[in-house]
Amino acid sequence: MSVDTETVARIAALARIKLGEDELAAMVPELNAILGWVEQLGEVDVTGIEPMTAVIENHLRLRDDVIDADPLTGGGKRGDVLANAPAAEHGFYGVPKVIE
Amino acid sequence: MTDLTELGVAAIRDGVAGGDFTALEVAEAFNANVAAAQSVLNAFITPTPEKAIEAAQAVDAKRASGEPLGKMGGVPIGMKDLFATKGVQTSAASHILEGFTPEYESTVSQKLWDAGAGMLGKLNLDQFAMGSSNETSFFGDAINPWRRNDGGNAALAPGGSSGGSSTAVAARLCPAATGTDTGGSIRQPAAFTGITGAKPTYGRCSRWGIVAFASSLDQAGPMARDVRDCAIMMEVMAGFDPKDSTSLELDVPSWEASLSPDMTGKRVGIPREYRLDGMDADVAKSWDDGIAWLKDAGAEIVDISLPHTKYALPAYYIIAPAEASSNLARYDGVRYGLRDLPEGAGLQDMYAATRAAGFGAEVKRRILIGTYVLSAGYYDAYYTQAQKVRTLISHDFKNAWSLCDVALAPTAPSAAFALGDKSDDPLAMYLNDVYAVPASLAGLPAMSVPAGLNSEGLPLGLQLIGREFDEQGVLNAGLALEQRAGFVAKPEKWW
Secondary structure, three states: OOOOHHHHHHHHHHOOOOOOHHHHHHHHHHHHHHHHHHHHHHHOOOOOOOOOOOOOOOOOOOOOOOOOOOOOOOOOOHHHHHOOOOOEEOOEEOOOOOOO | OOOHHHOOHHHHHHHHHOOOOOHHHHHHHHHHHHHHHHHHHOOEEEEOHHHHHHHHHHHHHHHHOOOOOOOOOOOEEEEEOOEOEOOEOOOOOOOOOOOOOOOOOOHHHHHHHHOOOEEEEEEOOOHHHOOOOOOOOOOOOOOOOOOOOOOOOOOEOOOOOOHHHHHHHHOOOOOEEEEEEOOOOOHHHHHHHOOEEEEOOOOOEOOOOEOOOOOOOOEEEEEEOOHHHHHHHHHHHEOOOOOOOOOOOOOOOOOOOOOOOOOOOOEEEEEHHHOOOOOOHHHHHHHHHHHHHHHHOOOEEEEEOOOOHHHHHHHHHHHHHHHHHHHHHHOOOOOOOOOOOOOOOOHHHHHHHHHHHHOOHHHHHHHHHHHHHOOOOOHHHHHHHHHHHHHHHHHHHHHHOOOOOEEEEEOOOOOOOEOOOOOOOHHHHHHHHOOOHHHHHOOOOEEEEEEEEOOOOOEEEEEEEEOOOOHHHHHHHHHHHHHHHOOOOOOOOOO
16 A cells, blocks of 8 residues: 555644645655565564554552552643743633634 | 773662762763763763762762662763653654653663762663664764774764663773663664663563553663673562553562573573574674584573564564554643644644654654554554564564573674664665564563674674573673673774
């Protein structure tokens, strides 16, 4: 399978990355070279093989259902959470207007 | 007096504990080397000399009052700029995280500080750890301190993604550094700079506070001058962390205390599929040397087959970008990092403009590949197929472990290449990780040990891959190689 300019533009829109026309034009052959190369995976017989979900066997844990079990990842950290926000306003993340 | 910057982790730890020198003297000596090399080698994104001094003074004060100094007491280290460090910029070598100053400390870095280590600075790397030459960094190339013996003085790549780490350790700017390995990012740069680097079993080191690239593959590990130093540092870095859902709930073995170069009764597997057509002659010779050395150490050498080896890289270049495209969705100009808000733009336009301005070309390429292979209609053909192939690669190793205890292979298909050599050709760059990626896909412990110099006077590394949880077997085989390789070469100082 190969991708055309239109497909790459659609993918870039899905990925929320603005690409200029030159960037888009350069990206098409690069992505096609990579996709052409990974295509060889199609020749592997995977009949009856399960896709990998965990590389080392492990189980998912549940933490105790208590507030602030780990103070580092508990609540009450608004100042810390907003400290690196590019536009914090009134204790919230500021964003451009989304509702007219 | 000894040049303190020639000492490794164990020698510094023991020397500080024994009162041969103070931790402050060590920190000052390395700070001076960092400052003198910074404008040339560009190993660090953010040097933090004051942090190194502060930690050293704390260790010296502890010693004065007779308190224990910790497993790395008085050892200053470099921290790959992918680990969140409280109050110190954590950039992932990207523009989008430039200026990001975490309010928290990653688990692995915290463990190192708790063990008495100090921070010399945050090290350069490929942007978001995506690259094999450190050339995708937003903060410029790190320069390999090694040069070819042809007198041409071409600037060489230090490998990647942990290229600042490898540069700094090889140039004696720090005795050890952290690295992270997603598809060879510790081992390949270690090989390119004549140092030792290890990645433990996936899940040994907590990923909490490490900027995520491909979460099912990312694993932190040590980069240092020798095997013992790696064992010491890995012991400190590893351990269960409830804040990482894939953290292994296992005790950390005493890897340093159990080090043994005696390979009697051990079987070393030589994967036949790793002997590629057109293999570099010096690399092939160093592999043969390694086989002879392990035989000399008492090991039995056995031929093994890892039949899906050739599919490891293409599978990796579906799985890693897929995970990256998902992980990097968080950089949206809202919560942290860069925001690009064009005049009159709405929220969606802001996302797209921010990500266009904040990500470098390789990061964009991988996000697009990842988005494509996960998109409706292509998911099964690409992503599911790659995950099935990953299962087969893991099976290959499981089958091999019935015949051998550890596998030996080259770390990389060549010695360090020149900056710019492969940066225009993503595929040529990817192929550099052909020997490193299979162990990453299988989550296995692996390390690179310097094996010698090639005909151009550049270091080559040998790779050991072990069973899951058997870091000890990898370290021991590494030690057996190290003792026989007798690698003492170091880059001549030109910077």
